[in-house]
Amino acid sequence: MNQSASTSTPTSTPTYDILLRQGSLLHPDRPSEIVDLGIRDGQIAAIAPHLDGTAITELDVTGQVISPPLVESHIHLDSARTIGNPRWNQSGTLFEGIDIWSDRKKTLTVEEVCDRAVGTLKQQALQGVLFVRSHADVSEPTLTALQGLLAAREQVKDWMTLQVVAFPQDGIYSQPKNNDLMEEAMKLGADAVGGIPHYELTREDGVQSVHRIFDLAERYDRLIDVHCDEIDDDQARFLEVMAACAIRRGNGAKVTASHTTAFSSYNNAYAMKLLGFLQRAQINFVSNPLINITLQGRTDTYPKRRGVTRVKELWQLGLNVSLGHDCIQDPWYSLGTGNMLDVASMAIHVCHMTGQAEIDACYNMVTWHGAKTLNVADDYGLEVGKPANVIVLAASDRYDAICRRATVQYVISRGQMLAQTRPPEPQWCR
Ligand code: FE2
Numbered sequence: 037m038n039q040s041a042s043t044s045t046p047t048s049t050p051t052y053d054i055l056l057r058q059g060s061l062l063h064p065d066r067p068s069e070i071v072d073l074g075i076r077d078g079q080i081a082a083i084a085p086h087l088d089g090t091a092i093t094e095l096d097v098t099g100q101v102i103s104p105p106l107v108e109s110h111i112h113l114d115s116a117r118t119i120g121n122p123r124w125n126q127s128g129t130l131f132e133g134i135d136i137w138s139d140r141k142k143t144l145t146v147e148e149v150c151d152r153a154v155g156t157l158k159q160q161a162l163q164g165v166l167f168v169r170s171h172a173d174v175s176e177p178t179l180t181a182l183q184g185l186l187a188a189r190e191q192v193k194d195w196m197t198l199q200v201v202a203f204p205q206d207g208i209y210s211q212p213k214n215n216d217l218m219e220e221a222m223k224l225g226a227d228a229v230g231g232i233p234h235y236e237l238t239r240e241d242g243v244q245s246v247h248r249i250f251d252l253a254e255r256y257d258r259l260i261d262v263h264c265d266e267i268d269d270d271q272a273r274f275l276e277v278m279a280a281c282a283i284r285r286g287n288g289a290k291v292t293a294s295h296t297t298a299f300s301s302y303n304n305a306y307a308m309k310l311l312g313f314l315q316r317a318q319i320n321f322v323s324n325p326l327i328n329i330t331l332q333g334r335t336d337t338y339p340k341r342r343g344v345t346r347v348k349e350l351w352q353l354g355l356n357v358s359l360g361h362d363c364i365q366d367p368w369y370s371l372g373t374g375n376m377l378d379v380a381s382m383a384i385h386v387c388h389m390t391g392q393a394e395i396d397a398c399y400n401m402v403t404w405h406g407a408k409t410l411n412v413a414d415d416y417g418l419e420v421g422k423p424a425n426v427i428v429l430a431a432s433d434r435y436d437a438i439c440r441r442a443t444v445q446y447v448i449s450r451g452q453m454l455a456q457t458r459p460p461e462p463q464w465c466r
Contacts, residue, residue, distance in 0.1 A: 051089025059102035064404040075424040078451035101429040105166035106376040107406025110322045110360025113153040113170040114181035119365040130331045133368035149184025160374040164427040164444035171203035174221045195449040201261045203230035209241040228259035233274040246277045266295035279317040288318035296345040320409040324362035325382040347387040358406040376402040399434035424451040430459040
């Protein structure tokens with residue numbers, strides 16, 4: 037606990053469990069305000085310019101940002117932190133990554149997947165992440181990766197919301213058994229149906245897979261999150277199939293198109309037509325700029341495409357866009373620490389979102405927009421009566437937080453202090 041914190045032992049019952057004093061409270065769509073925020077019985081009990089009363093733990097957070105937690109909209113926890121095992125990705129391509137992973141996943145055990153996942157989730161929680169959507173590869177017959185992540189979901193449920201997507205890495209129709217494995221994954225309790233239509237054997241298989249995904253989601257009442265058009269091929273056109281399915285079924289709010297990197301390669305005439313359909317569909321988008329900028333453009337000479345979807349244009353149209361880390365030290369991406377401020381920073385760079393409002397928007401994409409993608413918005417946000425999931429950053433505002441990758445000093449989950457990190461205090465020695 038830092039020097040400005042105090043823990044009281046009053047004779048009467050304290051008003052609050054935790055009281056944050058004079059922090060800069062962020063709002064998604066209006067200026068921040070200086071407030072006290074009181075937490076009691078797991079909920080945000082009061083927010084006001086000044087609160088009377090006592091607290092078990094009172095923290096002076098003057099000059100710091102009070103934010104809802106960071107949201108990881110898209111990660112692969114089953115492969116996280118396996119870098120170099122069984123081998124390094126020498127070409128740096130998505131497809132060599134899939135080859136390496138297909139060897140690595142033969143050696144998975146439920147316990148090992150669960151342990152790595154929980155370790156990665158703790159690493160992210162220390163950096164202010166309390167809501168995570170992870171994909172679990174369900175292309176191998178034992179469903180070990182899925183079972184490992186479901187075990188992790190159970191292990192962290194008291195302090196972290198983890199959603200698990202049944203993700204057929206090798207395609208739903210590439211092997212006869214894979215289609216059945218998707219159904220089995222639903223029965224085991226996956227939160228969402230995934231897919232990879234651009235990696236199916238034929239375009240027709242890809243279209244059929246999208247319909248299959250929507251059918252499964254409807255039958256089992258699950259969310260949808262599809263790896264859609266994660267390729268530089270400007271003819272990868274499965275986003276329009278997802279949009280059509282969502283328009284016809286009226287379930288866009290429960291549907292997410294992840295990656296959609298081909299969207300950045302489409303000709304503008306087609307892209308403009310598609311944007312209109314997407315407005316009708318009202319589906320969510322997840323971009324993974326760290327990984328997309330690394331994996332895409334690998335077959336280009338020069339100029340090299342950036343391979344990141346049209347984040348700025350989607351955001352300008354008012355569509356919900358959130359950001360994911362995607363990979364942490366695995367066959368597809370050898371770097372990363374799970375810091376969502378790194379992700380926001382890369383989006384700012386690659387998507388040309390350096391304007392002040394655009395930088396704020398990129399912060400919102402790793403907070404409120406992520407909550408909307410995960411369909412947890414009702415329980416998310418800094419409002420009285422909501423669950424007390426709150427972080428305090430050693431930063432003056434959103435821009436400062438991203439620019440300096442500010443330390444998340446306090447992480448409060450469900451009304452209890454989960455983690456504390458002291459900001460670095462460098463000393464000039466001459
Ligand atoms: Fe992914």
